[in-house]
Amino acid sequence: MKSATFQHTWDSAVRRHTDSPFLVFRAESGEVCEWTYGEFDLVVARTADSLRAAGVGPGSPVHVALRNCPAFVALWLAASRLGAWLVPVDPASSPRDIDRQVRRVRPAVGVCASAREAVYREGAGDRVPAVLVLAEDAGDVNDSETPLLCTEVVEMGDQALRPEDRLAVMFTSGTTAEPKGVVLTQANYAHVAAVMAEAARLRPHHRWHVTLPLFHANAQYYCFAPAIAVGASVALSAAFSASGWLRQARELGATHASLFAAPIRMILARTPSEEPPLQLEHVWFAQSLGAEHYEWFARLVGTRPRQLYGMTETVAIVSADSSEHPVHDVIGTPVADRRIRVADPVSGNPAAPGATGELQVLGTPGRDLFAGYLDDAETTARAFSTEPQGTWFATGDLVSRDADGVLRFTGRVDDVIKVSGENVSLTEVEAAVAQAPGVLEAAVVGVSDPVRDTVPVAYVVARDPNEPPRAEDLDEWADRNLAPAARPRAWHLIDELPRTSVGKVRRFRVGS
Template identity: 60%
Template sequence: MDSSGDRPFLIFEGPDGSVSQWTYREFDEVVTRMGATLAAAGVTAGSAVHVVLRNCPAFIAIWLACARAGVWMVPVDPTSTARDISRQVDRVRPAAGICAAGRADVYAAGVRESAAGQLTTIELTETAADVASPDVTSAAGTGLAGGDVPGRVVAPSDRLAVMFTSGTTSEPKGVVLTQHNYAHVADTMSAIVGLRPEHRWLVTLPLFHANAQYYCIAPAIAVGASVALTSAFSASQWLRQARDLSATHASLFAAPIRMILARRPADAPAGRLEHVWFAQNLGAQHYEEFTALAGCRPRQLYGMTETVAIVCADVSDPYRNDTIGPPIEGRTVVLRNPDTGADAAPGEPGELVLGGVPGEDIFLEYLDDPAATGRSLVARDGGTWFHTGDMVARVAGSAGGSGALRFVGRRDDVIKVSGENVSLTEVEATLAQAPGVLECAVLGRPDPVRDMVPVAYVVPRDREHPPDIGDLAAWSERNLAAAARPRDWHLIEALPRTSVGKVRRFKL
C-alpha cells in the first residue's frame, strides 16, 4: 500500500456507460467498509458468503474483504435460477447472501426453497453507488454501518473460495481454493507476462469465473497494476472499451473472440493492446483477423479452475493459433492414455495429468465430494497428480517433457471415426470460419460402420440468409480431413452456452 496507494487500482464502466475510478488507497477503504458490512450481517471467520452478482466494484470489495477476514466466498452465475440458488445454498450453507436488488425476488425464492428457508441477504445495485457510501442496505432495509473492524491473521491453508465448475458435461463440482492458491496464482501469473504497475487489465468476462480472478485481478494486485472492469461483455463495444479505458492487457476465450469479429462495427478503433491471453481453439483466419484488431498477436494458454495458475503457455516466435505451448516453469505434466493409464503413444492424444500440491499450486479438493476428489487427485510416485480430463497432443517436431502441446478437447470431445482420432473442438474451430457461419458445435453420433461420426450444429451469421447445407458440406470437404467431416448438418438459432462462452454440449 505504501508504494501503490496513490496509483490507480480500479476503473469501472457501469451499465449506463459512466466511468468511476479508485486508487489503491481509496479502494482499501472500500474493502474495510465491506468487511464491516459483512461482520454486521453475521459473517464470521470460517463462514461462507454466497455472492450472486454481475461485474461491479462491490464484487471485488467482497472478495478482498473475505480474504482479509478469513471468510470464504462462493461466487456463482448471476443468472442462476431459483432452483440453482436453492441447491447452492444447501451445498455451502452460507452465513449471508449478496445479490442484485433487481433480481432479489429470484434469490428470495431460491432461499425459501432451500433447506434453511431463510438467509440474511444484502441487496446491491451492481453500480459504483454500492461502494460510494459507508452504508450498505440489507434486504430487510436495515442500514449496515461501515467502519473499521479488527483484523484477523489468516493461515495460507484457510479456505478463501469455492467456485463451481461450468457444468458443460456434468453436475457442477465445488472447487475448494485456499489463501495460498490465490497468493500463488497472483505471483505466478504476474511473472509470466512481465506485469508492471503501468499496465492495465481489461476485464470483461464474469468475475465469478476463475479467468478474471486468476489471470487478471490477482496478478494486478500483486504488482500494483490497474484493472479496467466492465459491467458485462459486449462484443460490439469491446474494442472501444479497450481504447477508452486505456487497457494494455486482456484475457478472452475463443468464443468471445469470434463474437467480437462478427459484431465489430465498421468504425472500430485500431487496437493498442500489448498482450492478450486466449483459451480454447481458434482458427488461423480468425486468429489473424483478431491480431489486426487488437494490435498484438494473442497468446494461447491452458488452465482450469482446478489448476489455479495456468499449466501451459505458447512461447512460439511469433505466437501461433494452434498451440498451448509447453508447460510453464515449475509445472510437471505427463500425457496418459485415458483407457489404460499408460503413457500416451507418440503422436496420439493423451489426457493431461498434472503434478502438484493440493491447496498450494492446485486446488485443495472438491467440496464435500471425496469420491470425485479421489478420482481426480491421485497419489502416485511420491506426489499428487491431478487428472484434468482434457486431451492434448504434442505438436509435430517437439519431443520430451518440455515439448509444445496443442489442445484437443475434453475426453468426450475426442471420437474414433473408423479408427482415427477426431477432435470435435478442432473441427468446430475450422467450421466456424466457413462462409455464413457465426459459430457451431460438433457432436459425435454412433455409426454402425465408422464407430462414431461428427454431426454439426450451425448458427448462421445472417438468420435471414443462412448458408446452404450443400455448400457447407462442400466447404468441409476442402478444409477437413475425411474422418473429421460432419455427416449431418443442423441449422439452429443459438448454441446453449455457459456465461463465459463454453458450449453446454449435453443440451444439444
C-alpha cells in the same frame, strides 16, 4: 507463513501502491468511476465490517450472485480479510440453481442484485440468514447508506490467517455434468497472483481489460490477482459488448486482455468495420480458434494473442504459448515450475510424441492445485493420485506433445469420437466449421452410425440470419477443408448455442 496468504498480497499492494489506480469501472450507462488502491482498501474495510455485523466470521461462507461490479471485488477482498470464503455464482442462476447452491454451502450471508432479488429469495428460502441486496453499480461502494457501507469501520486487528484457510468455492461450469465445487485456499490465490503476473510480464503501469464474468476463474486468476501482485490496475466492464469491445478497451486505457474463443468470434462478427485497431501489449486466449480467426483478431488487437491452458482446478495456468511468434493451435510449454505428463487414456502409460493422451499435472493441493471438491471425497480421490514425487491431478483433457515438448489441445476425454476407428476431435472440428462461409459459430456432436460407429453432426448459427448458409454449400466447404472422418454428416441450423455464462458450449444440450 504470512507471505503465502492472499490477504498478505493485497495488504502489500495497498502499502506499496496506495495512490496508484486499482479499479476502473465502466457501467452499462457508460459512466466510468475509479479507485486507487488506498481508496478501495477503505471500501474493503467497510465491507468487511458490514459482513461481520451480518454474521460473517472466520470460516463463514458468503454466497454472491452478482454481475461484474465494484461490490463483487469488495466482497471478495473483504471475505479474505475476515478469514471467510466466497461462493461466487452465476447471477443468472435460476431459483432451482440457487436452492442447490445454498443447500451445499449453507451461507451465513447471501448477496444479490435488486433486479433479481425475487428470484434469489425464491431459491434461498429461509436457508440464508441474511441477504444483502445491491444495485450492481458504483453507488454500492460509494454511497454510505448502501448495505456494504452502512456500518462504521471498527478496528479489527490482524486476522490470524493461514495459507491453508479456505478463501473460495467456485462451481465448475457444468458443460458435461453437474457442477462440482472447487475448494480454493488463501495460498492458492497468493500463488496464482505471483505466477500469472510473471507469465504475463505484468508491471504496475499495465491495465487489464476485464469483460468476462467475475464469478469465473479467468477474471479472478488471470487478471485481478496478478494485477494486485504487482500494483497494476483493472478496467472492469459491467457487461460484455462484442460490438463495443475494442472501443471500450481503447477508452479505458487497457494494455492487457483475456478472452475465450467464443467471445473473440463474436467480436470479429460485430466490430464495426471503421473501428481502428488497438495496440495492446498482451492478450491471453483459451479454447480453439481457427487460423483465419486468429490472424484477424491479431490484427484488431495489435498483438499476436497467446493461447494458454488452465482449469479452475489447476489454479495458475499449466502451459502457454511463449514463443516469439505465437500461433493459433498451440498451448505451448509448461509455465514456471509446472511438471506434467501425457498419459495414454487407456493404458495409463506415457503417450508417444505426437500421440494424444490425457494431460496430468503434478502439484500440491491447496497451493498450486485446488484443495479438493466440496464435500466430495470420492470425486477428489479419483482426480488426485499421490506418488513419491507428489500429487498428480488428472485433468480429463486430451493433448498431444511434439518432440520439442510443445503441447496442442485436442479436447475433453469425452469430446473425441472414433469414426471408423479414427480419432476425431469435436473441438477442432468446431473451430474449423466456425470459419465456413455464412457461419458465426458451431457445435459438433457425435451420433451413432451403423457403419462408422460414430459420426460428427454440426449445429450452426448463421452469421446473418436473413441469409443462412445452405447445407449443400457447407458440404462442399467441408470436402475442401476437413479430413474425411471429420466432415459432418448432417447440418442443422439453430438460432443460438446453449452456453455457460463464460461462453463455453454445453454440448450435451445441443439438439436436445
